[in-house]
Amino acid sequence: MSEHVETPPTRRDFLFGAVYAAGAGGVLASLLPLADTLAPAADTLALASIEVDLAPILEGQAITVMWQGKAVFVRHRTPAEIAAAREADVAKLRDPQTDADRVLRPEWLVAVGVCTHLGCVPLGQRSGQPRGDHGGWFCPCHGAHYDTSGRVRKGPAPANLAVPPYVFLDDTRIRIG
Amino acid sequence: MTAPLSSRATRLGKLIATAVDRLPLSTQIRRGVVDHPVPNSFERWGRLVGSLAAFLLAVMIATGVILAMHYTPHVDHAFDSVERIMRDVSSGWMVRYVHKNGASLFFAVAYIHLFRCLYLRSYRPPRERMWRLGVCLLLLMTATAFMGYVLPWGQMSLWGATVITSAFSAVPVVGERIVAFLWGGYAIGTPTLNRFFVLHFLLPFAIFGVTVAHLGRRRLIKDLFALGIFLAAGCVLVFWFPDHLGHPDNYVPADPAVTPPHLMPEWYFLPLYAVLRAVPDKLVGVVAMAAALLVLFAVPRLDRSSAHGGRPRPWFAVAFWLFALDCILLGYIGAKPAEGVWMIAARLATAYYFLHFLLVLPVLTHVEPAARGRLPGLAATGLKALTVLAAVLAVASPFGGGETLRAQDWSWRGPFGGYDPAQLQRGHQVYSQSCAACHGMKRVRFRELAALGYGEAEIAAFAAARFVTDGPDDEGEMFERPGLPSDAFPSPFPNDRAAMAANGGAKPPDLSLLAKASAGGADYVVAILNGYGEPPPGTEMPSNTYYNIAFPGHAIAMAPQIFDGGFEFADGAPNDAAAVARDIAAFLQWASEPELEARRAMGLRVAVFLLTLLVLMYALKRRDRAVTMPKRRVKT
Structure with a gap:
């Protein structure tokens, strides 16, 4: 390669720069649609909401339903569980949230059953499964403990179990999504 | 001149x-920007096609990898997964249209390159090895493109694959076993689709490897200006005529029970297809088709003349342009029905194809230097003009457009046209009130009606007015529920058998892709709806059918549906039968090409x-x- 000599910029330099910049921009812009295809598609985004019939769930029981490919916990809480959730000192929680902010009706807790640490599904839905130190859920992957409001109390998880958008259609039916 | x-x-x-x-x-980039003069002739363009092909290979691999991430190689899901990519x-x-048309451009560039090398006799020593590598590339491209065309799993995919794989059954004794081995079953099915998908993904890397050897030490980046012009042409194809080079039948999902009446491959295989059909014997036909490609390997041995280039040999030029014209003719014949005068033409053209290689080239080797004069020069020029004209005519004629339909004046005609929302709303109204009684549209979801200008509440109401099957519920039973915006327009029949039983054996087709899957598109829909009439005297109509001038075979199972004043439109638009037919056709056009407006807007930006x-x-x-450029060595 020849030695580069410093010369004042010319119109020719400008044209070269413009061509290169436009060319690079064009290459980048044509890569964008390729990357764009990997984002969730329109049918995925428009995925139907689901309706859940609460009538068969007895007090103290919980069911797992699938919504947008994720497990959602629906728990019919006992008065003792509700009281435990209400009594917790919110200020001391890692992710401070009152129980009232997390439920529409106190006896029904609806939460996305995905541990906020690294995405495992916590145990505690079925009787006999460990429910952790606070009577909620226990994630066996890395040992996160959730209380009866789905709030993280112990372990590596950074946040409470997410509450999905849902509404009560009537006393025994909810629609999630 | 370069003032600071x-x-x-x-x-x-x-x-x-x-x-x-x-x-x-960097040197290649800088020289690629300025080093070549503006290409202004076929000769100069010809020099660039090699690097254009390399560029296209990169585009095909990039778009292909993305498509592979969304595609499902299963007979039940392949067509749907491609439509999901589209919608x-x-x-x-x-991405799909670039890939689909990229294949056509790739072959166009490869063929121009091939013919230019035939013309300049680039196969002469010491470049025979280069030539044979090039023929290997062509064979690899042929295999890759053939398997790629099977993947969308439309009618042409299935039946093209059936015909070509069945060619191996011509092999004596073990033919049937070879075919069953290729298929992995008794017919083309999921195992076939899966292996074709894997091979279609794999072979391009072989093409890449051979390309590297074929390019040798030549410059990869040649003329970026010419590349820009080429891209502009490709942009017109992708954004304005994305389906011009494809056959509409491939938007009909593959049906192993029905073969399309006019089976034909993609345009780049038409000459080979014509050779196959020209021979009345099965084995000989298959051998001839293979030989038509393989004979290229032997060209360096067949043409041994030591003269350089094609130009000092006027008779060679005549022979070359005759041969090029013959190839285009073969392609044209390949798209015509295999009967009558076309069969005779196919045989003559096939005979000449082989005659050129096996007789003309060797004879010219000995005869050429003797004859000079004006006559061969004039003949060559005339033939060249004729060849170019034939090529242009062949490219301009669309596939599958047998009968001419009255072209309507649609709002989306013209390069910047779009849909007329009011017309689409009327079409949707007619579809809902009439067509939907028999026809579903499983690829169009209620939420997409937003494109017609409806609000969220209106769409929810449209959806809720229809019932869709869902389930199973907690008891394991399927149940009916009102539709949601994310549901597709449901078919009124639970399955195809029920649809046939309720309609005298003729299944009302799903309307999602009808416009795109018919030669003539929306014009065809209008022609069908307005095409009813009295059968000509003496015509025997099959039971439960109606005479329709526009329907292939003229006997349609659908009764006339559109009458003057049959519908009331809120916007007070005309409601005579002709106007209503146009509204429906526009709605179906939108249903089959919802991306049209976005496509043209993007094309404009590009x-x-x-x-x-x-x-x-x-x-x-x-x-x-x-x-500041180093002087380019002049080389032709």
Whole structure:
């Protein structure tokens, strides 16, 4: 390669720069649609909401339903569980949230059953499964403990179990999504 | 002429230019921008096609990898997954159309390259090895393109694959076993689709490897200005005529029970297909088709004349252009029905194809230097003009358009046209009130009606008015529920059998892709709806059918549905039968090509960008070309 000599910029330099910049921009812009295809598609985004019939769930029981490919916990809480959730000192929680902010009706807790640490599904839905130190859920992957409001109390998880958008259609039916 | 300018822009320009000059391949990039004169003739274009092919290979691999991430190689899901790419995956239609038309452009460029090498006799020593590598590339491309065409799993995919794989059954004794081995079953099915998918993914890497050997030490980046012009042509194809080079039947899902009446491959295989059909014997036909490609390997042995290039040999030029014309003729015949005068033409053209290689080339080797004069020169020029004209005519004629339909004046005609929302709303109204009684549209979801200008509440109401099957519920039973915006327009029948039973054995087709899957598109829909009439005297109509002039075979199972004044439109638009038919046709056109407006808008942006880039590069070329460039060695 020849030695580069410093010369004042010319119109020719400008044209070269413009061509290169436009060319690079064009290459980048044509890569964008390729990357764009990997984002969730329109049918995925428009995925139907689901309706859940609460009538068969007895007090103290919980069911797992699938919504947008994720497990959602629906728990019919006992008065003792509700009281435990209400009594917790919110200020001391890692992710401070009152129980009232997390439920529409106190006896029904609806939460996305995905541990906020690294995405495992916590145990505690079925009787006999460990429910952790606070009577909620226990994630066996890395040992996160959730209380009866789905709030993280112990372990590596950074946040409470997410509450999905849902509404009560009537006393025994909810629609999630 | 390069006066110093002290503005910020020039300094920035210099900064960028200096930065690019430090990149690998910087000399090639800089020379690619300015080093060639503006290509203005076939000869100069011809020199570039090799590097264009390399560029297209990169495009095909990039788009192909993305498509593979969304495609499902299963007979039950392949067609649906491709339609999902077209409708739901963001920018999916663009990636697929680039890939689909990229294949056509790839073959166009490869064929131009091939013919240019035949003309310049680039197969002469010491370049025989290069030539044979090129023929290997063509064979690999043929295999890859053939398997790629099977993947969308439309009617042409299935039946094209059936015909070509069945060619192996011509092998004596073990033929049937070879075919069963290729298929992995008793017919083309999921195992076939799966292996074709894997091979279609794999072979391009073999093509890449052979390309590297074929390119040798030649410069990869040649003329970026010419590349820009080529891209502009590709942009017109992708954004305005994405289906022009394909057959509409391939938008009909594959049906192993029905073969399309006019079976034909993609345009780049038409000459080979014509050769196959020209021979009345099965084994000989298959051998002839294979030989038509393989004979290229032998060209360096068949033409041993030591003269350089084609030009000093006028009779060679005549022979070359005759041969090129013959190939185009074969392609044209390949798209015609295999009967009557076309069969005779196919046989003559096939005979001449082989005659050129096996007789004309060897004889010219000995005869050529003797004859000189004006006659062969004039003949060659005339034939050349004729060949170019034939090529242009062949490219302009669309596939599958047998009968001419009255072209309607649609709102989306013209390069910048779009849909008329009011017309689409009327079409949707007629579909809902009438067509939906028999026809579903399983690829169109209620939520997509937003494109017609409906609000969220209206769409929810449209959806809720229809019932869709869902389930199983907690008891394991399927149940009916009102539709949601995310549901597709449901079919009124639970399955195809029920649809046939309720309609005298004729299944009402799903309307999602009807316009796109018919030669003539929306014009065909109008022609069908308005095509009813009294059968000509003496015509025997099958039971439960109606005479329809526009329907293939003229006996349609659907009763006339559209009458003057049959519908009331809120916007007070005309409601005579002709107007209503147009409204439905427009709605079906939208249903089959919902991306049309976005596609043209994107095409416009790409075109403006390419134009800007070309103007800039042209200015550079015109300015001080070769001021700082090392002199290019002149080589032809």
